[in-house]
Every structure is written in C-alpha cells, then in structure tokens.
Amino acid sequence: MSVQLTESVTWTFAAIAFTAILAVPALVVGSSVVVTETTLDAEDYETYGKALAEQVIAGDGAGVDSTFRNSGIALDPDSNAYFAVNGVHPVRRGDYASYYPKSIVKASLADDSIIKVYSFSEVNGRDVDMEALAFAADRSKLYVGDEYNFIYELDLASGKITNEWDLADIGVRTNVDKGIEALTYSAATGYFYAGIQGTGEILTLELTESGVSKIDSFSLESGWAPSGLFAHEDGHLYIVSMRSGGTAGNQMIFKVDMDGTLKSRIAIPSSLGMTRPDGIAFDEDGTYVYIVDSQGPLYEGHSLYRIPWKEPSSE
Ligand SMILES: [Ca+2]
Numbered sequence: 001m002s003v004q005l006t007e008s009v010t011w012t013f014a015a016i017a018f019t020a021i022l023a024v025p026a027l028v029v030g031s032s033v034v035v036t037e038t039t040l041d042a043e044d045y046e047t048y049g050k051a052l053a054e055q056v057i058a059g060d061g062a063g064v065d066s067t068f069r070n071s072g073i074a075l076d077p078d079s080n081a082y083f084a085v086n087g088v089h090p091v092r093r094g095d096y097a098s099y100y101p102k103s104i105v106k107a108s109l110a111d112d113s114i115i116k117v118y119s120f121s122e123v124n125g126r127d128v129d130m131e132a133l134a135f136a137a138d139r140s141k142l143y144v145g146d147e148y149n150f151i152y153e154l155d156l157a158s159g160k161i162t163n164e165w166d167l168a169d170i171g172v173r174t175n176v177d178k179g180i181e182a183l184t185y186s187a188a189t190g191y192f193y194a195g196i197q198g199t200g201e202i203l204t205l206e207l208t209e210s211g212v213s214k215i216d217s218f219s220l221e222s223g224w225a226p227s228g229l230f231a232h233e234d235g236h237l238y239i240v241s242m243r244s245g246g247t248a249g250n251q252m253i254f255k256v257d258m259d260g261t262l263k264s265r266i267a268i269p270s271s272l273g274m275t276r277p278d279g280i281a282f283d284e285d286g287t288y289v290y291i292v293d294s295q296g297p298l299y300e301g302h303s304l305y306r307i308p309w310k311e312p313s314s315e
Pocket of ligand 1: 071072130181182227228278279
C-alpha cells in the first residue's frame with residue numbers, strides 16, 4: 001500500500017516537473033525576447049600599455065605614428081601575459097607602407113613589460129593591417145585577423161606565419177580599412193567568429209588545412225559595427241562595438257547567443273574615458289574583462305583596461 005502511494009506521488013510530481021520544463025521554452029518562444037539593458041560597472045579598473053609605448057620607442061610605426069594603436073587582445077594564462085597588436089593605419093594618405101614595422105607584442109600582466117615582439121613589414125608579400133587576435137585550443141599558435149580580410153596563423157615559437165585563409169574565397173570584399181576587425185574562437189563549437197567592419201557582419205567560419213568555409217552570419221542592430229569579439233565559456237559571444245566613430249555614449253558590449261540572438265546590451269560608460277574600444281577578452285575564470293582602446297593614448301587614456309567583471313542584470 002505504501003509502495004503504491006509513493007509511486008503515485010512520484011509519478012504525479014514527475015508529470016508536473018515535465019510539464020514545467022516544457023512550458024519554459026514555450027513561454028520564451030511565445031513572448032518577445034527579453035534583452036537585458038545595463039551599463040558596465042567600471043568603477044574600479046587597472047590599465048596597461050607601458051610595454052606597447054616602449055615598442056613604439058623601439059621603432060614601431062617608423063616614427064610616422066607615435067602611438068601604439070592597440071586593436072586586439074588575446075590572453076595567455078600560462079605565462080600571465082597579454083598579446084596586443086598595432087593596427088595603425090597610414091598617417092600619410094595613400095602611403096600604406098609609411099608605418100612599418102608594426103608588431104604583435106606579448107607583455108606581462110604582472111608588470112606590463114615586453115616579453116616578446118613579432119614585427120611585420122608584410123606578410124607573404126602583402127601589406128598587413130592587423131586588427132584582431134585570438135587563440136584556438138592550442139595556444140602555441142595565435143590567429144590574426146587582418147583588415148585585408150586574411151586570417152593568419154602565427155607560430156609563436158618560430159615567429160613564422162604557418163597558414164593563411166583569404167575571406168575573399170567566401171565572397172568577403174571590403175575597402176582597405178573596412179575588413180576584419182574582430183576575431184575569436186569557440187572551443188564549444190569549433191568555429192572561428194570574425195567581425196567585418198564594412199558590412200557590420202559577424203561570420204561563423206570553419207578554418208581547415210584546405211580552406212575557409214562560411215557556416216553562418218548575423219549582424220548587430222543597424223549602425224553598430226563589431227570591433228572586438230570574444231567567445232566566452234558561458235556559451236555567449238561578447239562583441240565590443242562602436243557607432244558614430246565610437247565617441248562617448250556610442251560604445252557598447254553586445255552579449256549574444258552563438259547564433260547571434262541578442263541577450264544583453266552593456267553600455268561602456270563615458271566615465272571610463274575610452275575613445276575607440278577595439279578588442280575584448282575575458283580571463284579563464286571570468287573574473288576580469290579586458291577592453292582595448294586603439295586611440296586611448298592619443299587622448300590621455302590607455303591602450304588596455306582590466307575591469308572586474310560583474311554579470312549584467314537589468315537596471
Ligand atoms: Ca579590433
């Protein structure tokens with residue numbers, strides 16, 4: 001008797017629970033998608049960029065440009081280091097070689113000193129305008145997004161470019177300085193995600209030895225172009241973005257599902273003093289978010305900000 005009662009109660013409970021689980025997605029599908037609107041809590045932060053300024057003194061930009069235009073970031077927890085990339089555009093109009101060499105710098109997060117420098121005057125006979133950095137599963141290789149719409153694979157031990165993918169092969173064509181601005185890799189999906197400035201699109205890409213394939217694409221809302229991307233272990237893409245040249249009030253982090261469905265809009269507060277947010281990354285345990293400012297040093301700001309991360313909730 002008591003066994004029968006227990007079974008009956010259990011079954012009823014299970015049926016209710018099953019109904020409840022079914023009801024959750026139905027509610028989401030049946031109503032408008034809830035988007036969290038919030039502002040990045042950036043009251044406390046640290047800044048980096050000393051190593052990058054030292055690299056300019058060492059010759060980056062050939063004296064034509066006096067600041068390191070940090071345009072991307074990748075973190076290496078094994079050596080407590082950050083990688084930054086000088087995405088400087090030509091200062092002399094039309095003179096695309098005027099600012100070589102330009103470099104990817106590996107620098108210490110402990111004391112902001114240079115650990116290693118990878119300098120380029122060209123790659124495989126082409127001009128380069130490197131704007132984005134990403135690690136995949138194997139951190140011996142760094143992936144570099146270039147405004148000429150190439151993705152390069154840099155072997156960090158040898159300093160050699162060991163592979164390249166041309167997004168023209170999948171129909172991506174933009175003006176010279178309107179190409180890849182953002183790049184990340186998701187271990188969960190096995191795909192790279194590239195943000196294209198000129199079209200505002202974020203492309204899901206499969207990179208293999210035999211070439212590049214476009215898996216999917218989506219865009220942010222009108223007017224917002226991606227300038228930095230990070231695939232977080234929480235299963236979302238974080239996209240740092242600008243509109244209207246990125247002036248104060250026009251800087252935003254979009255949190256989206258891997259298919260581009262918008263979850264949160266996180267405004268970057270003008271009090272942080274960023275000029276052009278150009279890259280984003282989180283550390284492995286999600287304690288900090290790192291945001292790059294490519295023009296920070298031009299306006300008494302900084303090349304890189306490290307901000308304690310607080311998950312956005314509705315205001
Ligand atoms: Ca960028």
